[in-house]
Amino acid sequence: MSVQSNVEVRTEWGIVSARQAGRNLAKEIGFSSVDQARITTAISELARNIYLYAEKGEIIIEAVEEIHSTGVKHGIKITAKDKGPGIKNIRQVMEDGFTTSGGLGAGLPGVKRLMDEFDIDSVAGEGTEITTIKWNS
Amino acid sequence: MADSFSLMQEQYAKILQTYLQEKNEIGLYHAQQFSKKVLENQISPEEVVSLHLDAIEKFFPDLPQGARDSFEFLLEVMMGYGMAYREHQSLRDKQKELETEINVAANMQQTFLPKEIPSVDSLDVGVISVPASKMSGDYYHFVKDENNCIGVAIADIIGKGVPAALCMSMIKYAMDSLPEQRLQPGALLENLNRVVEQNVASNMFITMMYGSYDPRVHHFYYSGAGHEPGFYYNYKTDSFEELYAKGLVLGITRDTTFREYHKKVEPGDFIVLLSDGVTECRTDEGFIEREELTRFIHQYKHLPAQEIVNNVFYQLEKLQGFQLRDDFSLIILRRKV
Numbered sequence: 001m002s003v004q005s006n007v008e009v010r011t012e013w014g015i016v017s018a019r020q021a022g023r024n025l026a027k028e029i030g031f032s033s034v035d036q037a038r039i040t041t042a043i044s045e046l047a048r049n050i051y052l053y054a055e056k057g058e059i060i061i062e063a064v065e066e067i068h069s070t071g072v073k074h075g076i077k078i079t080a081k082d083k084g085p086g087i088k089n090i091r092q093v094m095e096d097g098f099t100t101s102g103g104l105g106a107g108l109p110g111v112k113r114l115m116d117e118f119d120i121d122s123v124a125g126e127g128t129e130i131t132t133i134k135w136n137s
Numbered sequence: 138m139a140d141s142f143s144l145m146q147e148q149y150a151k152i153l154q155t156y157l158q159e160k161n162e163i164g165l166y167h168a169q170q171f172s173k174k175v176l177e178n179q180i181s182p183e184e185v186v187s188l189h190l191d192a193i194e195k196f197f198p199d200l201p202q203g204a205r206d207s208f209e210f211l212l213e214v215m216m217g218y219g220m221a222y223r224e225h226q227s228l229r230d231k232q233k234e235l236e237t238e239i240n241v242a243a244n245m246q247q248t249f250l251p252k253e254i255p256s257v258d259s260l261d262v263g264v265i266s267v268p269a270s271k272m273s274g275d276y277y278h279f280v281k282d283e284n285n286c287i288g289v290a291i292a293d294i295i296g297k298g299v300p301a302a303l304c305m306s307m308i309k310y311a312m313d314s315l316p317e318q319r320l321q322p323g324a325l326l327e328n329l330n331r332v333v334e335q336n337v338a339s340n341m342f343i344t345m346m347y348g349s350y351d352p353r354v355h356h357f358y359y360s361g362a363g364h365e366p367g368f369y370y371n372y373k374t375d376s377f378e379e380l381y382a383k384g385l386v387l388g389i390t391r392d393t394t395f396r397e398y399h400k401k402v403e404p405g406d407f408i409v410l411l412s413d414g415v416t417e418c419r420t421d422e423g424f425i426e427r428e429e430l431t432r433f434i435h436q437y438k439h440l441p442a443q444e445i446v447n448n449v450f451y452q453l454e455k456l457q458g459f460q461l462r463d464d465f466s467l468i469i470l471r472r473k474v
Contacts, residue, residue, distance in 0.1 A: 032187070033187060033190075033209060033212060034183055034184055034186075034187040034212065037183055037209075037212045037213055037216055038183070038216070038219075040213075041213075041216040041220070096224050096227055096228050096231070097224070097228065106217075106220060109224065109227070110220040110223070110224060113220070113223045113224075113227070114220070114223075
């Protein structure tokens with residue numbers, strides 16, 4: 001199983017490559033086609049944010065696992081990193097309906113709902129790092 | 138109780154198979170019923186596509202690869218709907234939360250209004266106050282002093298809903314903190330005006346009419362701050378006249394003075410105080426005329442004051458198709474014979 005892929009995002013091609021890398025790994029882990037579509041949609045949204053607001057950054061895709069008493073849980077972890085302008089008011093962008101897209105479910109709250117775990121760190125003027133995980137149930 | 142996803146899968150396969158075999162309306166009816174179930178179980182659109190693909194793969198094991206791939210494509214197209222659907226659910230939950238909060242606030246606001254109307258032998262009083270939405274921007278207040286004089290206030294905050302309600306609660310506290318001894322209406326409004334001027338944003342306005350009824354001499358003293366004029370019903374001539382008090386809206390300038398008016402009230406006469414929600418009652422043909430309002434009041438004048446206001450409210454509510462556009466308050470004070 002591939003350990004980690006880093007995809008640079010500075011054009012729309014980068015978005016497509018990140019999706020491809022995410023889909024390949026999701027398939028390998030054994031996600032259903034619905035979950036694959038969810039994971040790639042989340043990657044798309046994160047990569048588009050980089051492309052639109054930070055100009056460049058990277059998407060890191062890796063397999064993760066968690067050991068439970070009942071067995072091993074497999075998942076996929078997406079990290080989106082950029083050194084763009086950062087987000088001044090994180091609480092605001094995490095609110096439904098805030099995104100400039102007119103709030104049709106897109107944006108960061110949409111990504112959070114598609115995935116199982118979501119974490120965001122952003123410093124205005126320095127950049128943003130978003131980490132999100134989907135577990136294969 | 139939510140059904141498990143696998144149970145839904147099974148059901149879908151079953152009703153789809155029946156439909157494919159019999160191709161009749163009942164099969165489609167089952168599909169429609171199933172769509173309700175899907176919503177009940179909060180299954181998003183992309184999952185429905187996947188349900189469908191799973192089912193037809195079972196029925197047609199040699200489904201052409203192109204057809205199968207096209208479902209992957211459809212799945213991707215449905216993702217946007219899926220995200221919008223989840224956002225909708227989350228917004229709906231948030232709305233419920235807000236509604237609960239507003240209900241609590243509205244209950245709290247009700248406690249600001251007088252629990253009972255003070256009674257004196259010579260006066261018959263009726264009050265009705267109904268908010269257009271849950272919270273009201275109208276306010277009324279009654280007070281009885283040691284000489285049995287009845288003070289009555291009616292106020293209207295321009296605007297409605299939550300902002301008006303917040304402002305209304307301030308008026309309530311301002312009235313409560315006025316000096317114990319009875320103030321003349323003009324002096325009372327001057328006091329309140331200072332409080333409003335200091336505490337309320339300059340884009341909020343409050344109109345008020347304050348009156349004091351002295352049952353010892355049957356005089357009604359009143360002053361107004363830009364408030365909708367009331368009516369005075371003269372029993373002897375069986376006619377209405379306007380109860381108007383000139384004065385600036387509260388909160389505009391600090392040193393406003395308010396002129397005091399007075400009326401000698403004869404047996405059977407009554408005073409009508411109202412908020413602009415009563416006269417700005419809109420029907421399909423436009424605002425109702427003030428004459429129409431007095432006609433309604435006249436129609437019920439033989440009834441006790443409380444029943445007059447109840448009936449007038451019902452008639453006006455009916456005229457508007459039972460939809461209030463503004464907060465509605467109506468008070469009647471009648472000198473008993």
